[in-house]
Amino acid sequence: MRAIRLHSFGPADHLVHEWTEDPVPGPGQVRIAVAAAGVHLLDTALREGLSGPYPAPAELPTIPGREVAGTVESLGEGTDPGWLGKRVVAHIGMVPGGYAELTVTEADKLHEIPPGLDEAAAVAMIGTGRTTLGILAFTDLGPDSVAIVPAAAGGIGTLLVQYAKNAGATVIGLAGGPAKVAAVRAxxxxxxxxxxxxxxxxxxxxYLDTIGRRATVVYDSVGGATGRAAVDLLGPGGQHIVFGWSGEGLHDGQPLTFTDQELSERGITSEGVLGPVMLRKAGGLRALETRALAEAAAGRLRPAVQRFPLAEAAAAHRALENRATMGKVVLIP
Incomplete structure (x- = not known):
């Protein structure tokens, strides 16, 4: 098969499109003919050898990528034969291998892709979609809500805007540059x-003065000066929901911090929502994945997807690093 392999940590050019052996499914596993593979900002950090929610690869070469969609084309021993030939999507977790024409994962990680949903959209929802719904579990949006969404042209930001509008909220989206601002408006x-x-x-x-209201929630993945300015627009009782701090650079952003006295004087709250706290609040990853796919299949959430050919994975990484993408970045073998 053809795959993207990383032989040494470093810049995007270290991602090499080359032939390698086909993976073989083990007991309880399936092999998927990949139609779409998700690219995450975290992948760029792991490519450089940095650790985060997932550890950097212990052994090289490796095939990056943890979000895949495609068709089950072979089964390991003891795997339910009903999966054969199904269109599926999976977040394959700690073991990478998604940037390839074929990948192997456990059958218990699979979701059948709902009819009418294409593989690229399914990939967006299995990672970005589930995270979005987990973030939203910490707020109760309605017609009285005024939500500020920094990075509103990104994968999560796009879905946050849609969900908030569906709930009747007033939504202010922030983005960098005219093209992204136009996409947020659209x-x-x-x-x-x-x-x-x-x-x-x-x-x-x-604008807030015109409508006679203050912001009630900031969904902050940026931190730094932009996040601070957004929080300054919150009214009493407002929520600062933190799920990242990308800042102005790729890996050098800084999360906002507040003293208890600051929060008390402002009458606002600030809460980090990633990790175990999200899983407890939202009922676990599997539940979030199932709901995310259902929301997309019903048309209530419409992920924005930017496609790159598999062979151009290095270009996809550079585009992410340069903030030149909109929506979820997906590789197409």
Missing amino acids: NGADLAADYTLPDWPQQVGA
């Missing part, structure tokens, strides 16, 4: 602002 945000412009807080503040 996605339904009531106001789309360019956070690369120095006067964006004043623009958003003027």
Whole structure:
């Protein structure tokens, strides 16, 4: 098969498109003919040998990628034969291997892709979608809500805007540059602002004055100066929901921190929502994945997807690192 392999840690050019042996499914496993493989910002850190929620690969060469969709084309011993020929999607977890024409994973990680949902959208929902719904478990959106979404043109941001609008909320989306701002506006945000412009807080503040309200929630994956300016637009009782801190650089962002006194004086809360706290709140990963796929199949959530050929995985990584992507980045073998 053809796959993307990493032989040494380093820049995107270290991702090599080459021939390698076909994987063989073991007991309880399936082999998937991959139609779409997800690319995550975390993949760029792991490529450099940095650890995060997942450890950096212990052995090289390795095939990156943990989100795949395609068709089950062979089974390991003892695997339910009903999976053969099914269109499936899976988050394959700690063991990578997604950037390839074929990949192997445990059958108990599979979800059948609902009719009418394509593989690229399914890949977006199995990772980005489940995280979005986990984040949303910490807020109760409705017509009285005013949500600020930094990074609103990204994979999670796109879905947050849609979900909040479906709930009747007023949504302010922030994005970098005219093209991304236009995409946020087209996605339904009531106001789309360019956070690369120095006067964006004043623009958003003027809009809030016009509608006579303050923000009730900030969904913050950015941190730094942008996150701080967004939090400054919260009214009393507002929520600061933290699920990242990408900042102005790729891996050098800083999370916002507040003293108890600051939060008390402002009458707001600030809460990190990733990890075990999300799983407890939302009922576990499997439940989030199932719900995310159902939301997409019903048309309530429509993931934005940017496709790259598998052979251009290095270009996909560079685009992510340069903030030149919109939506979920997906490789197509």
